[in-house]
Amino acid sequence: MTENKRKATPISDLGEFGLIERLTDKIKLKNQSTLKGVGDDAAVLGFNEKKIVITTDLLTEGIHFNLMYVPMKYLGYKAVVVNLSDIVAMNATPRQITVSLAISAKFSVEAIEEFYEGIYEACEYYGVDLIGGDTTSSLTGLTISITAIGEARQSYIVYRSGAKKNDLICVSGDLGGAYMGLQLLEREKEVVKVNRQAKLQLEGYDYILKRQLKPEARLDMLRVFRTLGIMPTSMIDISDGLSSELMHICKQSNAGAKIFEDKIPMDNETKAMANEFNINPIVAALNGGEDYELLFTIPLNEHKKIQNHPDITVIGHIVDASEGTMLVTTGGSEIELTAQGWNPLKR
Amino acid sequence: MTENKRKATPISDLGEFGLIERLTDKIKLKNQSTLKGVGDDAAVLGFNEKKIVITTDLLTEGIHFNLMYVPMKYLGYKAVVVNLSDIVAMNATPRQITVSLAISAKFSVEAIEEFYEGIYEACEYYGVDLIGGDTTSSLTGLTISITAIGEARQSYIVYRSGAKKNDLICVSGDLGGAYMGLQLLEREKEVVKVNRQAKLQLEGYDYILKRQLKPEARLDMLRVFRTLGIMPTSMIDISDGLSSELMHICKQSNAGAKIFEDKIPMDNETKAMANEFNINPIVAALNGGEDYELLFTIPLNEHKKIQNHPDITVIGHIVDASEGTMLVTTGGSEIELTAQGWNPLKR
Numbered sequence: 001m002t003e004n005k006r007k008a009t010p011i012s013d014l015g016e017f018g019l020i021e022r023l024t025d026k027i028k029l030k031n032q033s034t035l036k037g038v039g040d041d042a043a044v045l046g047f048n049e050k051k052i053v054i055t056t057d058l059l060t061e062g063i064h065f066n067l068m069y070v071p072m073k074y075l076g077y078k079a080v081v082v083n084l085s086d087i088v089a090m091n092a093t094p095r096q097i098t099v100s101l102a103i104s105a106k107f108s109v110e111a112i113e114e115f116y117e118g119i120y121e122a123c124e125y126y127g128v129d130l131i132g133g134d135t136t137s138s139l140t141g142l143t144i145s146i147t148a149i150g151e152a153r154q155s156y157i158v159y160r161s162g163a164k165k166n167d168l169i170c171v172s173g174d175l176g177g178a179y180m181g182l183q184l185l186e187r188e189k190e191v192v193k194v195n196r197q198a199k200l201q202l203e204g205y206d207y208i209l210k211r212q213l214k215p216e217a218r219l220d221m222l223r224v225f226r227t228l229g230i231m232p233t234s235m236i237d238i239s240d241g242l243s244s245e246l247m248h249i250c251k252q253s254n255a256g257a258k259i260f261e262d263k264i265p266m267d268n269e270t271k272a273m274a275n276e277f278n279i280n281p282i283v284a285a286l287n288g289g290e291d292y293e294l295l296f297t298i299p300l301n302e303h304k305k306i307q308n309h310p311d312i313t314v315i316g317h318i319v320d321a322s323e324g325t326m327l328v329t330t331g332g333s334e335i336e337l338t339a340q341g342w343n344p345l346k347r
Numbered sequence: 348m349t350e351n352k353r354k355a356t357p358i359s360d361l362g363e364f365g366l367i368e369r370l371t372d373k374i375k376l377k378n379q380s381t382l383k384g385v386g387d388d389a390a391v392l393g394f395n396e397k398k399i400v401i402t403t404d405l406l407t408e409g410i411h412f413n414l415m416y417v418p419m420k421y422l423g424y425k426a427v428v429v430n431l432s433d434i435v436a437m438n439a440t441p442r443q444i445t446v447s448l449a450i451s452a453k454f455s456v457e458a459i460e461e462f463y464e465g466i467y468e469a470c471e472y473y474g475v476d477l478i479g480g481d482t483t484s485s486l487t488g489l490t491i492s493i494t495a496i497g498e499a500r501q502s503y504i505v506y507r508s509g510a511k512k513n514d515l516i517c518v519s520g521d522l523g524g525a526y527m528g529l530q531l532l533e534r535e536k537e538v539v540k541v542n543r544q545a546k547l548q549l550e551g552y553d554y555i556l557k558r559q560l561k562p563e564a565r566l567d568m569l570r571v572f573r574t575l576g577i578m579p580t581s582m583i584d585i586s587d588g589l590s591s592e593l594m595h596i597c598k599q600s601n602a603g604a605k606i607f608e609d610k611i612p613m614d615n616e617t618k619a620m621a622n623e624f625n626i627n628p629i630v631a632a633l634n635g636g637e638d639y640e641l642l643f644t645i646p647l648n649e650h651k652k653i654q655n656h657p658d659i660t661v662i663g664h665i666v667d668a669s670e671g672t673m674l675v676t677t678g679g680s681e682i683e684l685t686a687q688g689w690n691p692l693k694r
Binding site: 035036039040041042043044045046047048049051052053054055056057058059060061062063064086087089090092096098100101102131132133134136137138139140141143145147148149150154157159160161235236237252 | 382383386387388389390391392393394395396398399400401402403404405406407408409410411433434436437439443445447448449478479480481483484485486487488490492494495496497501504506507508582583584599
């Protein structure tokens with residue numbers, strides 16, 4: 001959909017080195033810790049007494065994204081955000097990324113440039129340096145691999161394993177929107193499949209579409225934590241759905257949890273779309289994924305510090321491991337959570 | 348070819364988390380700088396006053412490897428080596444890697460475990476920690492993305508850009524073997540295609556097959572440099588062929604080069620196989636790639652230090668940029684080198 005608007009130069013016209021030069025000549029390094037970026041066998045970083053945090057994600061066409069309704073620029077932006085979100089979930093500041101692409105012959109130079117525009121926009125917004133990568137061909141489809149590097153003082157780093165009994169379980173923002181945005185896009189794709197003249201009907205769904213197509217990493221929450229004077233005891237980003245992420249924290253903290261259905265923050269548009277699809281909105285929040293909000297725990301006695309913050313919601317508390325990981329429904333019954341999450345290996 | 352020997356459990360039986368647990372439960376961390384490995388949103392590293400070097404590679408089935416003749420274990424080993432070689436080419440010591448895989452439904456759990464056996468063998472051999480990654484599905488084929496992290500004192504780091512006029516151009520080991528090994532494997536694959544009963548005829552070609560299937564990163568050369576008391580002025584690993592790599596050094600050093608055909612080190616098996624294929628062996632060395640030897644420059648006055656080392660060959664010297672990048676043939680004529688290399692985007 002994006003290739004029609006512009007010139008379409010076959011990638012083979014430039015070759016690997018030509019393509020890399022064209023894609024990287026706009027890079028301006030922003031971080032002191034970036035000693036050498038693109039252009040040698042490896043990039044060089046230096047962080048002095050800070051610790052380094054590193055994460056990586058692999059995204060494949062047809063599994064993680066569908067180019068029928070995701071513009072290349074948005075895809076580039078989101079691919080960066082997904083990785084930065086993991087750095088943020090360590091309570092660390094993202095500094096550098098590497099971007100590797102495997103590209104099939106169906107993509108033009110311009111399509112890849114549009115993808116990189118999204119990459120650069122994310123780098124600009126988050127103050128991150130693009131320092132390297134690999135560009136190669138694939139027999140079919142597009143594969144994206146991104147590695148992100150961040151820094152933090154050792155005492156600031158928050159693991160999944162630090163949740164203690166009675167800690168409050170909190171989430172930033174609201175949940176389920178990205179999943180409902182995906183459902184909407186999938187439905188409209190099917191409509192267009194049946195009738196090629198039909199246009200995607202996406203008006204009036206700005207919020208959930210933005211949640212799906214242009215999510216943000218909650219780097220801003222790290223500043224909120226500092227301002228409020230809180231330090232999470234455990235933290236994870238919500239990429240696979242609340243249920244699966246909470247189970248990760250409980251497993252690694254050797255703890256249980258009790259969360260409350262009526263506390264889980266959801267936007268009205270998310271709820272309305274869920275009703276339209278006859279989905280219980282709580283399912284979108286628990287199992288939907290891709291919201292990239294933060295799930296974290298804080299000591300009970302810090303409740304006052306966060307209770308008036310508009311972007312933090314307490315959804316429950318940590319209990320003994322023997323009590324399991326439970327959802328208390330609006331009706332008052334308790335249901336054991338399962339890590340349904342999003343299993344990309346189950347097809 | 349590797350899946351027949353063993354049990355074949357569908358990956359969907361384990362799911363992503365189950366597969367990751369099964370693949371990572373053998374990890375024993377070896378490096379002090381690895382503060383936290385697999386199991387959180389990101390790994391945590393700390394290097395004190397040392398600088399960090401980072402590189403990444405993406406390998407796709409059908410482009411970089413052919414599973415018809417590459418056993419999964421060798422593939423895992425080589426995927427690590429390719430990345431460590433880039434760290435070594437910075438004159439840095441590799442310390443950690445991340446491994447991401449996109450796997451199609453045709454692979455069993457056992458096939459992926461075999462791949463990881465190769466990964467672990469390389470980690471063991473090079474003293475490197477596996478600290479994270481991502482495991483997901485793909486619609487077709489196998490894609491491998493590896494990121495390697497190394498450390499070095501800042502003053503030890505060698506870039507491609509430091510070559511000076513009159514510097515000696517050196518290579519480690521010998522060249523062209525990996526390319527001839529690939530030609531042999533490709534030929535035997537075609538034979539088997541025509542006659543499914545035929546067996547791969549690989550006897551007597553141990554050296555070139557090993558060069559192709561189980562290359563090594565020249566980490567040992569860093570110790571040689573220390574022992575001999577030399578410090579390369581520029582360095583690159585030979586992954587795309589001598590010609591392309593030398594042009595990288597010349598371009599980034601704003602220099603030219605003169606290398607001599609009769610000096611380029613080649614093994615007898617490489618030459619014999621080239622003759623069998625009616626290929627000029629020099630072509631295998633210049634444009635073949637995948638040898639993962641080091642190409643480096645040293646000041647002219649350090650010639651004595653290296654001249655008797657069995658694993659270092661002087662193949663030429665650096666000249667003014669205006670003189671170009673030239674090969675002096677055995678017959679005495681000069682040919683301008685072209686970066687034919689290996690262009691994975693040209694099909």
